[in-house]
Amino acid sequence: MTTLTRAFNPTFAGHNLGSVTQPRVLQKTSKIGFLLLEHFSLACFTQALDVLVTANLIAPGAARVHTFSHTTAEVMSDLGIPIRPDTPLTDIRLADLDLLVICGGLRTVRSPPPWLTTLLRQAARRRIALGGLWNGAWYLACAGLLDDYRCALHADQRTALAERVPGVRVCRESQVADRDRITSASPAGAFDMMIHWLGERAGAPLAAAVLATLDTDQSRYRSVQGPASRQPQVCKTLREVIGLMEANLEEPLSPEHIAQMIGLSIRQIQRMFKLQLNTTPQRYYFQLRITEARRLIQNSHAPIFEVALACGFVSCTHFSRSYSAFFGHPPSREPRHET
Known part of the structure; x- marks a missing residue:
């Protein structure tokens, strides 16, 4: 019997990686360089880097990352932990980048050194996208590369930058993407900034998968399809x-029981799911259970029938058919990460 293929609601697509297939999503490798300035924010840097490393785990080759410094020597982070760049900063390396990110920090010297201004202008002439972490936008603006651009900058320097470079539109958001300039003002903003970049370059399904892997609590209520300000709020x-x-999960609640526990009618709950998640409660619950079943199979030695029972499936046949419909293969063929 042929199994009818089923698709996950966008809320669950990233959680299951079912919609992340390299031929469709990974069009080409995105090449990103991080230029580390003395006393750069290590938290911002690692948040941005984590997004790209995780993307490569999910879709190998999604991103190629390089770290640079001015002299190839170690650069001291704001936490006193030195980072040794992996690549010399040469014209050849620079020309190969899709994005160059300037990593600043609270104690990074404000006066841009001449070599940095020259480098940034050179990158702009080569149509390389430019980014900034913490106060990285400061150096872009001082080089004349943020005129008429919106940008994000740490709160300590927003007013100063607006006065120093009037043509820059300094925003209060933690991260801003404006054409070929992406900037962030905090570690959380750095995370969101790279998720946005990944979605633009490698596709929303891969970005959603990374978000679901690294930010599980928030990814249940978020989408990488558009700016957060345009996304519906989950009440x-x-x-x-x-x-x-x-x-x-093991003993799914009935719609009547859920409604009674929340103090609303079944119809009211159905309307909330439709308006805020564009699905039904029953479909959401089912996808939640099949999602957790996949995670349990991947990360344990539990027999398939035990996984089915643990996720509320009383029939192994029904479970197997449903699993195949969503993931394209039966649960018995799911790779196990637990060794």
């Missing part, structure tokens, strides 16, 4: 409903 009540579902 507190709906979060409570989802929490109940997540806490009751």
Whole structure:
């Protein structure tokens, strides 16, 4: 019997990596360089780097990352931990980049050295996208490369930059993407900035998969399809409903029971799911259970029938057919990461 193929709601697509296939998503390798300035924010740098490293684990070759310094010597981070760049900063290396990110920090010297201004202008002439972490936008602006651009900058320097370079549109957001300039003002902003870049360059499904892997709590209520300000807000009540579902996988709650526990009608809950997640409660609950089943198979030695029972499937046949419909293969063929 042929199994009918089923698709995950966008909320779950990234969690399962089912929509992340290299021929469709990974069009080409994205090449990113991080230029480390003395006393750069290590937290910002690692948040951005984690996104790219995880992307390569999910889709090998998604990103090629280089770290640079002015002299190829170690650069001291703001936490007193030195980082040794992996690549000399040469014209050849620079020309090969798609994105050059300037990594600044709270104690990074404000006066841009001449070599840095020259380097940034050279990169701009070569149509390389430019980014900044913490106060990286400061150096881009002082080089004349943010005129009429929106940018994100750490709060300590927003007013000063607006006065020093009036043509720059300094924003209060933690991260801003404006054409070929992407900037962030905090570690969380650095994370979001690279998720945005990954979505633009490698596709929203891969970015969603990285988000689901690294930021599970938030990814249940977020999408990488567009700016966060345009995404629907998931209300507190709906979060409570989802929490109940997540806490009751082995013995799924009935719609009537959920409604009674939340203090709303079934119809009200259905409307919330439709308006805020564009799905039904039943479909969401089912996808939640099949998602958790896949995670359990991947990360344990549990027999398939035990996984099925643990995720609320009383029939192994139904479980296997549903699994195949969503993931394209039966649960018995799912790779196990637990050794």
